[in-house]
Amino acid sequence: MAKRQVYSFEEKKYSTNSVIAAVFSVVSVLLLVGLLFVSFVLKGRANTWIGAVGFCGILMAFGGLWYGFAGFKDECKSYFCSKVGTILGTVSIAGWFFIVCIGLVNM
Secondary structure, eight states: OOOOOOOOOOOOEEOHHHHHHHHHHHHHHHHHHHHHHHHHHTTTOOOTHHHHHHHHHHHHHHHHHHHHHHHTTSSSEEOHHHHHHHHHHHHHHHHHHHHHHHHHHTO
16 A cells, blocks of 8 residues: 655744844854954964954854754744754854863963
8 A cells, every 4th residue: 555645734934042043153153263263364363352252252152052942942843943053052162162271271
C-alpha cells in the first residue's frame, strides 16, 4: 500500500524573540571578528574605543542568548532563528570570554 503524502498549509512564522536573538548574535559575532581584525591590523595598538565596542558586543551576545531562550517558549512558531541565536550567542560569549582572559593575562 502506497504511503499518502501529507500537505501542511499552515505557515510557521518566526517569533519576534527568535528574530531578535538571531540578529543580536550575528551582530555580536561580526563585531568579534571585525574587532579582532582591526586589532591585528593595528598590531594591538588600538585606542579605547575598541574596548567600548567590544563591551557592546558582549552585551549583544548575552541579549541574543536571552532572547533565544525566550523564543523557545513561544508556541506554534518556527524555532530556527531561536536555535541560531542561541548557538551563535553561546559561541560569541565563549569567544569574548577568551579574548577578555587573554587581555587580563597580558596586563
